[in-house]
Amino acid sequence: MTAVLEMRGIGKAFGAVKALDAVDFDCRAGEIHVICGENGAGKSTLMKVLGGSYRPDTGEVLLEGAPVRFHHPREARAAGISIVHQELSLLPFRTVAENIFTGMEPTRWGLLDRQRMDERARALLRRLGSAIPTRALVADLSIAEQQLVEIAKAMLVDAKVLVMDEPTAALDDRDARSLLDLVVRMKAEGVAVIYISHRMPEVMAIADRITVLKDGRQIWTRDRVDVTVNAIVTAMVGRELQDFYPARAATGPGSPVLEIRGGRNALLRDIDFVARAGEIVGIAGLEDSRKSALAQALFGDTPFSAGEVRIAGRPASIRSPREAAAAGIGYLPGDRKREGIAPRQSVRDNVLLTLQAMAPAFASPNGGARSRPKVDQSLRDMDVRAGDFGQEIATLSGGNQQKAIIARWLMQNPRVFVFVEPTRGIDVAAKAAIYQTMRALADAGRAIVMVSSDLPEIIGVSDRIVVMHQGRIAGELPAGAEEGAVMRLALGVADAPSVREMAS
Amino acid sequence: MTAIPDTARPARRIPLRGLNFAIAIFVVLYAGIAVLQPNYLEAALFMNFLRRAAPLAILACGQLYVILSGGFDLSMGAVVTLVVLAASMLIGGDPEMSWPVIGALYAMGLAVGLANGAIVAFLKVPSIIATLGTMLLVNGLALAWSGGAPRGDLPDNFRNLGRLVLRDVPLVGTLPVAVIILAVATLLMGWGLHRTAYGRRLLAVGDNPRAAELAGVPVKPTRISAFVVSALAAVTAGILIGGFSGVSVNAGRGLELQAIAACVIGGAQLLGGRGSVVGALFGALSLFALFTLLNLLGLPQALRDSLQGVILIAAVGASVLRHRRST
Numbered sequence: 001m002t003a004v005l006e007m008r009g010i011g012k013a014f015g016a017v018k019a020l021d022a023v024d025f026d027c028r029a030g031e032i033h034v035i036c037g038e039n040g041a042g043k044s045t046l047m048k049v050l051g052g053s054y055r056p057d058t059g060e061v062l063l064e065g066a067p068v069r070f071h072h073p074r075e076a077r078a079a080g081i082s083i084v085h086q087e088l089s090l091l092p093f094r095t096v097a098e099n100i101f102t103g104m105e106p107t108r109w110g111l112l113d114r115q116r117m118d119e120r121a122r123a124l125l126r127r128l129g130s131a132i133p134t135r136a137l138v139a140d141l142s143i144a145e146q147q148l149v150e151i152a153k154a155m156l157v158d159a160k161v162l163v164m165d166e167p168t169a170a171l172d173d174r175d176a177r178s179l180l181d182l183v184v185r186m187k188a189e190g191v192a193v194i195y196i197s198h199r200m201p202e203v204m205a206i207a208d209r210i211t212v213l214k215d216g217r218q219i220w221t222r223d224r225v226d227v228t229v230n231a232i233v234t235a236m237v238g239r240e241l242q243d244f245y246p247a248r249a250a251t252g253p254g255s256p257v258l259e260i261r262g263g264r265n266a267l268l269r270d271i272d273f274v275a276r277a278g279e280i281v282g283i284a285g286l287e288d289s290r291k292s293a294l295a296q297a298l299f300g301d302t303p304f305s306a307g308e309v310r311i312a313g314r315p316a317s318i319r320s321p322r323e324a325a326a327a328g329i330g331y332l333p334g335d336r337k338r339e340g341i342a343p344r345q346s347v348r349d350n351v352l353l354t355l356q357a358m359a360p361a362f363a364s365p366n367g368g369a370r371s372r373p374k375v376d377q378s379l380r381d382m383d384v385r386a387g388d389f390g391q392e393i394a395t396l397s398g399g400n401q402q403k404a405i406i407a408r409w410l411m412q413n414p415r416v417f418v419f420v421e422p423t424r425g426i427d428v429a430a431k432a433a434i435y436q437t438m439r440a441l442a443d444a445g446r447a448i449v450m451v452s453s454d455l456p457e458i459i460g461v462s463d464r465i466v467v468m469h470q471g472r473i474a475g476e477l478p479a480g481a482e483e484g485a486v487m488r489l490a491l492g493v494a495d496a497p498s499v500r501e502m503a504s
Numbered sequence: 505m506t507a508i509p510d511t512a513r514p515a516r517r518i519p520l521r522g523l524n525f526a527i528a529i530f531v532v533l534y535a536g537i538a539v540l541q542p543n544y545l546e547a548a549l550f551m552n553f554l555r556r557a558a559p560l561a562i563l564a565c566g567q568l569y570v571i572l573s574g575g576f577d578l579s580m581g582a583v584v585t586l587v588v589l590a591a592s593m594l595i596g597g598d599p600e601m602s603w604p605v606i607g608a609l610y611a612m613g614l615a616v617g618l619a620n621g622a623i624v625a626f627l628k629v630p631s632i633i634a635t636l637g638t639m640l641l642v643n644g645l646a647l648a649w650s651g652g653a654p655r656g657d658l659p660d661n662f663r664n665l666g667r668l669v670l671r672d673v674p675l676v677g678t679l680p681v682a683v684i685i686l687a688v689a690t691l692l693m694g695w696g697l698h699r700t701a702y703g704r705r706l707l708a709v710g711d712n713p714r715a716a717e718l719a720g721v722p723v724k725p726t727r728i729s730a731f732v733v734s735a736l737a738a739v740t741a742g743i744l745i746g747g748f749s750g751v752s753v754n755a756g757r758g759l760e761l762q763a764i765a766a767c768v769i770g771g772a773q774l775l776g777g778r779g780s781v782v783g784a785l786f787g788a789l790s791l792f793a794l795f796t797l798l799n800l801l802g803l804p805q806a807l808r809d810s811l812q813g814v815i816l817i818a819a820v821g822a823s824v825l826r827h828r829r830s831t
Contacts, residue, residue, distance in 0.1 A: 325720035342711040344777040357720040361702035
């Protein structure tokens with residue numbers, strides 16, 4: 001069978017970061033080709049190159065043997081490449097039929113031909129084995145039905161290549177199974193299906209071939225029959241650990257500071273979690289593991305709707321960030337710019353913000369007894385580098401902003417510190433400094449919770465690793481666990497009998 | 505006055521830049537007035553100028569609170585109208601009633617402010633729409649209540665708040681009561697904004713509400729309080745306006761836009777996070793000086809509005825350019 005789609009030597013760099021490095025990839029008609037890879041391995045970038053959102057720096061894309069260059073996603077769609085993104089792109093207050101035909105509505109004498117639109121939409125949906133009324137509003141459909149409408153929209157243009165980016169991430173098991181049936185049906189119709197997923201059982205169930213990406217490079221492409229789950233996991237992990245991680249504490253952890261029993265909310269289930277004084281707990285998981293939802297629940301941003309929270313042994317209610325701050329929980333948000341800094345305020349005011357927030361409204365803006373020299377001293381203690389602490393914080397580098405936000409919480413002296421992606425987008429030197437700080441905070445008797453998508457960081461820093469999978473805690477590993485072991489838990493395949501076999 | 509813009513170090517004290525700008529404009533405009541009418545340089549006439557500018561200055565400082573929190577308050581002018589009409593109806597010419605009615609007026613202002621704030625904070629309606637709604641509502645209620653033709657007169661003890669001038673005051677010679685009220689109001693609002701933890705919260709909420717929330721700031725109460733301050737400032741301005749202009753159904757028309765323009769001239773950033781009470785004060789004085797200048801030049805009143813539009817656009821444009829260069 002010949003390849004419908006061929007991508008040769010695709011390279012794409014963003015600044016100094018090579019997102020893709022000479023990746024070869026192809027997909028045949030009537031085949032399901034699965035792409036696996038860790039967070040940031042380059043899967044999405046590769047699909048964006050294919051879909052015309054990015055132009056590759058090197059390499060070429062061939063569709064049915066002929067080279068193509070897409071300048072806009074619309075061109076790719078017209079050429080028969082349809083992409084179903086993880087975030088749905090439907091208009092919620094339009095009908096099913098209108099959504100399917102967005103941008104290519106059938107007309108008659110220049111007017112919208114609603115009847116023909118409904119008929120064709122119904123036929124398309126029937127082909128996908130569905131009887132969703134075509135005049136229903138998308139907002140009234142379930143996520144699974146919306147997913148189906150999205151696929152119908154993709155099929156409207158007679159897709160030769162159908163790309164599905166983690167389509168089952170938001171679905172429950174039953175809906176996921178019917179979606180997989182659908183994917184298999186598309187394959188039977190001769191469509192080349194590219195399927196991105198973290199869920200190993202479904203990968204093994206539907207794939208014809210599997211490609212593993214890591215750090216923008218293609219590790220291998222193999223037929224599914226020649227592959228085991230362990231082989232995939234091993235190929236996905238295995239980066240070298242750098243040695244800038246600080247030494248772990250000599251003594252064991254102290255008493256529990258933060259305890260969650262049976263915590264749940266719309267995104268999380270059965271959360272039993274303990275953070276003890278003096279330890280750094282790493283929380284790992286893939287993109288759809290909802291590990292950041294756990295961080296938000298711990299901090300009261302999207303609180304637990306059920307379950308028991310205890311702080312230092314006493315029951316506590318944490319319904320908002322303000323209550324969390326009052327209860328002694330500090331929080332370093334993952335998106336510094338959107339959630340961390342007040343960009344136009346001075347470095348000093350940013351550092352004082354939590355004190356100001358918790359002080360009586362008409363207290364001095366220095367948040368109680370702290371004088372300006374004391375504030376400046378704590379900034380220097382955190383090694384925040386700025387010409388003048390009165391300047392706007394937006395003028396500082398990312399690493400210095402991050403340190404300033406840590407300093408903000410230290411003024412409040414929290415017992416628990418939740419770090420979300422603490423080193424995302426900052427340089428190596430600032431990373432090392434933040435690891436040192438986290439360790440120092442733990443050594444001073446605080447409990448540190450670190451949510452991170454960076455696996456080497458999780459393994460290098462944590463005293464204990466909690467791995468999340470689909471909103472649940474999949475398991476717990478001790479310090480220095482292998483990457484493979486973390487990845488197996490994250491993928492939900494930890495029960496595979498031959499776990500030891502592939503440690504390389 | 506050492507108002508020299510320090511261009512070499514663009515990001516020094518944040519409020520200073522806006523302050524320099526507005527003070528400079530005011531000085532230039534007032535100099536223009538003095539050229540046409542030299543007696544404006546006398547203390548008595550300057551005091552009179554301040555007296556007439558006082559309501560706008562107080563409105564601008566109140567509006568500043570809302571702008572810094574990231575919104576607009578379009579209902580200020582309607583509150584002024586309500587205050588003037590309600591005062592004439594409730595007092596009914598009886599001097600004994602003045603003080604209780606002033607209390608009632610502040611209660612009405614509080615209610616409008618709370619309503620504005622609650623709509624914005626809880627229903628998440630954009631403030632420009634929410635306050636446009638209360639503006640129409642309050643205006644309509646005030647007109648309906650007064651029947652379109654307000655009856656009743658304001659007694660002298662009420663009108664004196666806006667109109668009385670104290671004579672033989674040491675140092676300044678004459679001192680209008682309205683200027684004392686202006687001084688107290690700006691000092692109070694300046695203290696609240698620049699000398700309290702609350703003021704910093706307000707700036708943080710306007711700058712980045714999500715970051716403020718995650719830092720523990722009570723975002724909703726802070727937002728609501730800004731609208732309350734604004735409405736109470738409007739009540740104060742309304743009492744002064746009732747004092748020296750008398751009762752009219754158009755008492756507050758357009759004042760909300762003048763207050764917003766004053767804030768912008770004073771260096772406040774629309775949609776929040778940057779600005780100062782001193783800037784708003786001098787922005788209002790500049791705007792009022794401009795109106796005075798146009799009167800002296802004999803330009804028709806209608807041109808006032810057009811020119812105000814030009815100034816508003818120019819001020820916003822200038823602040824965008826300045827901040828683009830410095831970042």
